[in-house]
Amino acid sequence: MNTEMIYTRRGFVKLAAGAVAAAALVATGASTLDIDKAFAASQNADGSYTVTANLYVKHEDHQAPLVSGNAYLTNPNNPLKLGGFPTSPMSDNATLKVLDDGKYQVTIPVRNECFSLIEFSGGDGVTVADYETTYCSYPNENRISSLTLVISERKAEYKFTAVKEYAAHPLKKGYHEWPIYMTVEFPDAQ
Secondary structure (H helix, E strand, O other): OOOOHHHOHHHHHHHHHHHHHHHHHHHHOOOOOOHHHHOHHHEOOOOOEEEOEEEEEOHHHHOOOOOOOOEEOOOOOOHHHOOOOOOOOOOOOEEEEEOOOOOEEEEEEOOOOOEEEEEEOOEOOEEEEEEEEEEEOOOOEEEEEEEEEEEOOOOOOEEEOOEEEEEOOOOOOEEEOOOEEEEEOOOOOO
C-alpha cells in the first residue's frame, strides 16, 4: 500500500471511497470491480474535478529575506498580519474541467495579499479565460483573486513571464515582474 497517498485529504477520500465500494460489492454479491467507476466519486456532480493547483514565485527569483522558500500566491498566510509565510503549497484548492477539445480549464483561487498578483497574461500554452479581482490595501488597488485558465497541454510545471506582482514584504516592498510558476495535479482518469 502506498502509505504516502493516505496522508493527504484526497488520498484519504479515495481510500475511503474504495473501501465503501468494496463493501457495497460484497454486500450485493458482485464479483468484479470497474476501477474507473469506483473512483468516479472524486469527480464533482457537474463533471469537474477538485484538484491541487498552485501559483508561486520561486525563492531564487524573489530572494526575500525571511521567506525561506517559494512564495505561494495560492496560500493565504500573511506575515504582515502575523499569519506566517506563504511558503507551503495548497491542496485540493482548485477546480478542473476537461473540455470537449481535449484542453483543460482550471480555476485557481489566488489568496495571498502579501504577494499580490496584479497582472497575468498567460503563456506557455495557457490562456486566461476569466479572472476576478478584489481590493487589496497593500498596493491600494485591486489584485487578482481568482484565475480561470485554459491549458492546451499537460506539463509538470508552467512558467509565466508577462506578470506583475506587488510584494508588501518590507524588505522587497514594491511592484515586481518575477516569473510565476504553476503546477496542476491532473486527474488520473484523463
